[in-house]
Amino acid sequence: MTVPKVSIVRLKRETLVDEMIFEGQVAKADSIPIFTLDGQKIEKIYVHANQEVRAETPLFKLEMSSIDKAITQLESEIQKLDLMIQTSENQEISQKNTQALRIKQALDNYQGIKETDVDQVTKQEAYNAWQLAKSETPIAAVDGKTALIDRATLVADKDKLVQVKSVDGIVNATTEGYVTGIFITEGKITTEEAALMIASKKSDNILVLRTQKTAQEYLKMGQLVTVIGISAQDVENEYDKASVIEASIDTENPEMFKSKLNLGQADFNYGSSAKAIVTKKSVNYPYCLPTRAVHESSQGYYVLVAKTIETMLGEEIIAEKIDVSLVDKTPKFSAIKANKLLDGRDILLEIDQSVEENTKVRIISTNET
Known part of the structure; x- marks a missing residue:
């Protein structure tokens, strides 16, 4: 039977940072509708979605007849x-x-x-x-x-x-920006609705996020967020003053959550992907260990520590179970209450197999993380 390999850690002071990382798309805060009179036949469309346009850029052409x-x-x-x-x-x-x-x-x-x-x-x-x-x-x-x-x-x-x-039936852009929506079709008749939507280049940048509903506890209105993305010069840019300006459950899919972050005039490339890092809290605790070293049972939480015993074959190391009280927890670290039974003890981290109480183990490294 193969002896499970483990690494060991000891309790130490640690700052628990509860943060989540989301990915979204850079957009513009303000969009300008482009209208034309209804009842006109579209002869030609000159632009495509997400295309950058300048003022006076031809957008589409109406049939002269x-x-x-x-x-x-x-x-x-x-x-x-x-x-x-x-x-x-x-x-x-x-x-x-x-x-x-x-x-x-x-x-x-x-x-x-x-x-x-x-x-x-x-x-x-x-x-x-x-x-x-x-x-x-x-x-x-x-x-x-x-x-x-x-x-x-x-x-x-x-x-x-x-x-x-x-001007030969040609309708031009009235502002500098990006085409975000095209609602007309060549050969079709226009209506009273907007023909196109153009995101104003002068307006603030925003980051549009669509996440699981569980993200709503991190993306609350006014929450400060750090955004990392690509600038217009194709270099990485970080902006730590982004804030949540819209947050709501998706009406079409209640399991999804929609939000928008205001990036102001921070330099991010329109249409590019960017990461939003939300730090919910940051607290320093005296007794911490990696979360994967903490186990849960129906009676509560516990850790496994290395215990040396004497056998007929000499000294061997087995796993000893010690109950602990959890104070705080993140995906990376957990904080526990002071426990004298853990003073100076080596706490086990499983590596290649699950380990239970009294299982014989082999320590191969000391984990400092």
Whole structure:
């Protein structure tokens, strides 16, 4: 039977650092939507996702015949509104003349009533009729104002199309940044939704993370994080002032957790991967040992120590079980309460086989970690 090989450690003072490392993608905080008028046919798309663009970079081209058709339709609708506005203005003039006559008649009636002729109620009714006549708004005036607003909208739409037509139907970027979304297709008709999204190069860098739900205890709002990634010059860059600005469970998959870290203007290459190192706590303890040296049973925690015994074949080393009380724990180190039974004892670290109490072992090294 092969004797299990072990290394040994002793208790020592150690700082337990509870930290987690996550990986995410560098993005931009602000995205700018690029709109075009609905009902236009897309002839050509010049950009692709994640492409860097400058102001005036061509993004896509509208079909000229589609633009001409839309301009003609708008001109026709504007002419109809012009006729409606003129008709409304004529009606308003007529209604105002009629209203002026009603106001005069109501005022004459009110002023013609003498206190001695009728009671106070009749005089009040005449006064109310006069005030009502003054406050009435001609229906044509309301319709005319609505038509004027509609006309202004159509004129603005037409001016946009005329401007696009003047540059052969090409729509350019309005800012420097990166294409983050393309929502149009060549040969298809545009809608009122944004055609593209461009992440503004001037906005802050952010790190977008998508992790398991268990990460939420580390990635809380305001938590400071150290981010290590690649700069625009392709060299490693570290930023230790990143902070969590968004944190929520993924609504599409409740087992996943979404978060964003603000990197400010720290130099990181857009679209590159970066590591986020979150230090939850850092505490110094007097009695520590590697976590893999601590075992757990139904009765609690224990360690195995080297015990020398005399046998017929001479001295042999076996594993002795000593119960311990756990104070703190990280994946690397565990802290325990003071235990006199461990003073000066060699604690076993398994190497190639599992070890149980009273198992004979062979010590091959002293582990200093």
